[in-house]
Each structure stands twice: as C-alpha cells, then as structure tokens.
Amino acid sequence: MNDPSGRPVEVVTTDGSARAARELAARLITASTGAGPAVLPTGPGDPSPRAALVEPVHAGVAAVVTTSGSTGVPKAVLLSGSALAASAAATSARLGGEGRWLLALPAHHVAGIQVLLRSARAGTPAAVMDLQEGFRPDAFATALETAAGDGGGAVSRTSLVPTQLRRLLDDADGSGSGAGLDALRSLEAVLLGGAAADPVLLERARAAGVRVVTTYGMSETCGGCVYDGVALDGVSVEFDDVDPSGAGRVVLGGSTVAEGYRGADETAAADFLPARRFRTSDLGRLGPDGRLEILGRADDVIVTGGEKVAPTAVERALLAVPGVREACVVGVPDDEWGARVVAVVAGGDGGALDGDAVRDQVAAGLSSQGLGRAAPRSVRVLDALPVHGIGKPDRAAVRALFAG
Structure with a gap:
C-alpha cells in the first residue's frame, strides 16, 4: 500500500x-x-x-x-x-x-x-x-x-x-x-x-x-x-x-x-x-x-505412510511425560514413509531426560489410542528448544538437527 x-x-x-x-x-x-x-x-x-x-x-x-x-x-x-x-x-x-x-x-x-x-x-x-x-x-x-x-x-x-x-x-x-x-x-x-x-x-x-x-x-x-x-x-x-x-x-x-x-x-x-x-x-x-x-499450523502437518499427523497432538503427549517441560515435533524426509516424525524435548527440573525412554513412553500411549503412526521415531534431548520471535519454537532449526 x-x-x-x-x-x-x-x-x-x-x-x-x-x-x-x-x-x-x-x-x-x-x-x-x-x-x-x-x-x-x-x-x-x-x-x-x-x-x-x-x-x-x-x-x-x-x-x-x-x-x-x-x-x-x-x-x-x-x-x-x-x-x-x-x-x-x-x-x-x-x-x-x-x-x-x-x-x-x-x-x-x-x-x-x-x-x-x-x-x-x-x-x-x-x-x-x-x-x-x-x-x-x-x-x-x-x-x-x-x-x-x-x-x-x-x-x-x-x-x-x-x-x-x-x-x-x-x-x-x-x-x-x-x-x-x-x-x-x-x-x-x-x-x-x-x-x-x-x-x-x-x-x-x-x-x-x-x-x-x-x-x-x-x-x-x-x-x-x-x-x-x-x-x-x-x-x-x-x-x-x-x-x-x-x-x-x-x-x-x-x-x-x-x-x-x-x-x-x-x-x-x-x-x-x-x-x-x-x-x-x-x-x-x-x-x-x-x-x-487450534490443532497446529497447516504447513506443519506431517504425512507419514499416507497418514496425517498433527504435531500439536504429539507435543501434548510428550509434555505429559514427567520431566519434559518443552517439546517440538517436526517431520523430516524419509525414503520409506515419505516423512518420519521426530522430536526434541527439554527438561527443567534438574533431572536428566533419556530420549529413548521418552520416545518409548509416548509411543506406548499413542499406540493405545490407535495413533501409533504418530509416535516420534527419534527424540533428542536439548538444554532448551531453539526459538525465534517472542518464544515460538523454531521448527526449521529443529529439522536441521536431524538433517542427514
């Protein structure tokens, strides 16, 4: 204008x-x-x-x-x-x-x-x-x-x-x-x-x-x-x-x-x-x-194996795990599935988080709800999530962590 x-x-x-x-x-x-x-x-x-x-x-x-x-x-x-x-x-x-x-x-x-x-x-x-x-x-x-x-x-x-x-x-x-x-x-x-x-x-x-x-x-x-x-x-x-x-x-x-x-x-x-x-x-x-x-951004929806996964739903499951204070879920390219679901988490209570243990707990919970495909294939633990603006998770930076 x-x-x-x-x-x-x-x-x-x-x-x-x-x-x-x-x-x-x-x-x-x-x-x-x-x-x-x-x-x-x-x-x-x-x-x-x-x-x-x-x-x-x-x-x-x-x-x-x-x-x-x-x-x-x-x-x-x-x-x-x-x-x-x-x-x-x-x-x-x-x-x-x-x-x-x-x-x-x-x-x-x-x-x-x-x-x-x-x-x-x-x-x-x-x-x-x-x-x-x-x-x-x-x-x-x-x-x-x-x-x-x-x-x-x-x-x-x-x-x-x-x-x-x-x-x-x-x-x-x-x-x-x-x-x-x-x-x-x-x-x-x-x-x-x-x-x-x-x-x-x-x-x-x-x-x-x-x-x-x-x-x-x-x-x-x-x-x-x-x-x-x-x-x-x-x-x-x-x-x-x-x-x-x-x-x-x-x-x-x-x-x-x-x-x-x-x-x-x-x-x-x-x-x-x-x-x-x-x-x-x-x-x-x-x-x-x-x-x-709000279910998440339209651009953030992950299509894995032909099924749509809303990152917000998986993030909520991750945040329900004791010790997890922050979580961000993204999709990265995968030759077999088209995209695979991955996540980063951060704690905040002084306790150490184990990414594999967090993944297994969330996968069990999502599978019991018939959402097994939404479970993250990999979970990485960070000291803090990458953010931009006034605190929004930087999903591009998270994807870059899993590049290759």
Whole structure:
C-alpha cells in the first residue's frame, strides 16, 4: 500500500531498554490518533528495513509491523489506528474494564505494541520492564514494585509468552513462593500468547493462583483476538478447506484485521479476504463447548505412510511425560514413509531426560489410542528448544538437527 501523497513512515528502533519502549509508546500513541507519521518499530539486532517498507502509506495506517517469520519470510503488516483501537477496546471489554499494564515483552512486536496502547487507553502509561539482559523473574517483580510507587497507579495486567510463564513458575521455592511468582499472582489478568501453551503449564499456573487468559491471534489481527477459545466482541471465527474430521484453516474477521501486507507476494496477499477477513495458516475446529481449538499450523502437518499427523497432538503427549517441560515435533524426509516424525524435548527440573525412554513412553500411549503412526521415531534431548520471535519454537532449526 504505497501512497506517494500519503502518510510518511518513521522507523523507531528499540534496544530492549525501558527508555526506548517509552519513546516507542509516545510515537505509537501519536500515530494511532492520526497525527504524525506511521511507525515501523524494529528491535535490537534487526536489519535496517528495506527502502520499500518506509515509503508513504495510506493515511489510516498507524503502524507497520513485521511478523516473526514463523511461516517463512517475515512480512510487513499494515495496521490502522482504528484496528488497534478496536482491539484495545475489545480486550478491555472482555477483561471487565480498563487497567494499567506491565510491558514484559519486546516492545516492537505486536503484543508489546498492544500492551503500550491498552495502558494508554486506560489513561495511564504502561509500566515497562527493562529487557536488555533478558527476562528474569526477579526483574519482573522489581518492575511491578517500582510501578506501584511511580504515581501511575497499580499494575493489574500483563502479557507473557509460555517461556516467561514457565520461568516464573520454576523460580518458586519448595513452598510455592518466589518474588516473580508472588508478583504475578497479584495481577487480575495474565494474557498468554505468542506460542501454544501446553495444558500441563496452564494447570500449573492456575494451581499456583495465576489468573491466566490464553490468547490466539497474530500480527495480521492486531495480536490476540480469541481469548480462552472465545472470540472477542466484533471478531468472527470461520473455517476454510474443512476436512472430514471437521478441521479447517482458521479464518478470522472483524474490525481488528489489518489493511494488508506491504511488499508481499500474491500468494501471501491472497490470505486477506473480502469483508475484512484473514485466512490464517493454522488448522482448527470448534470443540464440543463451542470454543476454538487450534490443532497446529497447516504447513506443519506431517504425512507419514499416507497418514496425517498433527504435531500439536504429539507435543501434548510428550509434555505429559514427567520431566519434559518443552517439546517440538517436526517431520523430516524419509525414503520409506515419505516423512518420519521426530522430536526434541527439554527438561527443567534438574533431572536428566533419556530420549529413548521418552520416545518409548509416548509411543506406548499413542499406540493405545490407535495413533501409533504418530509416535516420534527419534527424540533428542536439548538444554532448551531453539526459538525465534517472542518464544515460538523454531521448527526449521529443529529439522536441521536431524538433517542427514
């Protein structure tokens, strides 16, 4: 959407510091109200944006946000001020009113942008956690404590990715107490998104008294737009290319959908459908209770021996094994089966994991359910899963581990 007579685009670079996040917040607030240039946020280590990305945009565009690239080449998403405002308003309505937020995510990602704008909507600046040295539970607690005395009002909400939540839970002592976890428990709502959260992690968090709300969405929908499986007000959920099992590509619609991509190829651009809808790369269906269930990415489905295997189902089985805290399942080429299912896992409780033992336990469980073909042929144990963006498993890096 290049418009020589339109709105200029300003690149705002963040370095993980609280100062840079506050500066970005000020620019975003100005842009979202229609004043000043549109904002293209970048993060530490990001390359300079291509010249085409900073050409003028349509007057309604407030932010140009690059995606994580989890489905291939990163894309530049055009977000209007009205879409960002609609998202913030819908979140406020679902959570029961306005509140002050703590930014604990990279400010240049869409989830971080939304934290900044939601707090501004509440009439108070977001409290900001300095991330230059990474995310630490003690720093999380300090950021909340500092915010309580800065005159901006108490923080009641934050947004995290599963890796951060796991670190806060793991930091607790034997009595279930820890500075970071205690601070987290004080919040009215903890939005959890950015990557799939396994049921075991959610159960741990809720048992610890954390008020977790799972979110589903992406940059193309101004971030999360489905909370705990239920679409926010003004958001629609449909399915495309539905298979006999009732699963299909998730299509999200409504006022939070972006204006489109900048500089993307025709195939990617075609995912923006008429009537303000966006066709995602995720497979999903409605569960018996009417809530949206995400089954995994359509591109991640593994066809082995003529049968389709959803990595998410196998990952859940792996995460149910004692000692396994993280898991990622991918398919790699196989001369006999077309593709074979493989996995990497990581622990976190100080105990050593045995990949063969984990594989055998999962294979037995899946076979008892008639899903023996889905069992991973090989399981490797890592200290931590490779990730990109704000905590999404890097499946390409996992496949590379099994190359050859």
